[in-house]
Amino acid sequence: MSGNKDYSCVKVKVDEEGIAWVAFNRPEKRNAMSPTLHFEMEEVISDLETDENSKVIVLTGEGVSWSAGMDLKEYFRETDNNPKVRFKSQWAHRHWAQYLMLSAKPTIAMVNGYCFGGAFTPLAACDIAIAAEDATFGLSEVNWGILPGGNVSKVFRDLASHRDSLFYAMTGRTFDGLKAVDMGIVNMAVPTDQLRYETVAIARELMEKSPAVLAFTKQAVKAVQGMDMNMAYEYLAAKQGALRAADKEGTRQRGMSEFLDEKSYRPGLGAVKRD
Ligand code: COA
Secondary structure (H helix, E strand, O other): HHHHOOOOOEEEEEOOEEEEEEEEHHHOOOEEHHHHHHHHHHHHHHHOOOEEEEEEEEEEEOOEEEEOEOOOHHHHHHHHHHHHHHHHHHHHHHHHHHHHOOOOOOEEEOOOOOHHHHHHHHHHHHHHHEEEOOOEOOHHHHHHHHOOOOOHHHHHHOOHHHHHHHHHHHHHHEEEEHHHHHHHHEEEEOOHHHHHHHHHHHHHHHOOHHHHHHHHHHHHHHHHHHHHHHHHHHHHHHHHHHHHHHOOOOOOHHHHHHHHHHOOOOOOOOOOOOO
């Protein structure tokens, strides 16, 4: 299991509560993403998906940075004449970002510092994002001669407005965690010394819910984005039926009975207790 394995560019620790802490671990390089980091992430994120002890995945960075984006030396310059490594690392990156995007488990980006360029791909792939107020975000690509590639232009544009996307992609200006909240890029920003505490609070809240209900909910919210109204009605009805079959805890029945008969809780104010 990933949690028990040592990696050179990634740190993984599944704690006793079930929070899988995954950290970019190249602090001396501001956690720039090298080919090795992508290969390791591909293994770590896919392993966590089937690891029963991991209930919520938190993605963060060691040191002062979340991730300074793609490694200009190892990912770009050194692979200019090495198409094999370029190809493999591009696809490893794409794979692990997709694993994260499509994970059945809740995923939280805990942005503790710099978040540049390619780092927006894993950021956007996480369900929930919380940042330090003084974290530094930026699309720096324009400053060194490329466009925001991979799928950075796409994920940034999906998260932010047309105006902000163009402004930040074209100027390369940085913005902090509070501005990232304004722009809808992260859910909330807190002082650095509260970042971990607030992240754990969110993770605990998520762990109170049925994992099946959570998985289906996040899949549904993501899937309807590209659908028209009629298609979404059909899809959600089918997905709802599939959830009733998949939720072995019978959350729906219990939720109704605890509220309507036992009057032991209020669904508007919190989750029904799990066994
Ligand atoms: N690729 C490769 N190396 C990187 C890197 C990146 N994206 N980001 C940082 N590093 C390396 C630096 O080259 C330096 O290495 P060295 O110690 O061997 O010289 C080390 O990390 C520390 O970086 P430094 O610039 O000295 O740290 P800083 O704290 O003063 O500044 C940043 C931090 C993130 C503002 C700055 O490193 C930076 O601008 N990085 C590039 C960000 C970027 O454009 N990313 C987008 C890529 S798509």
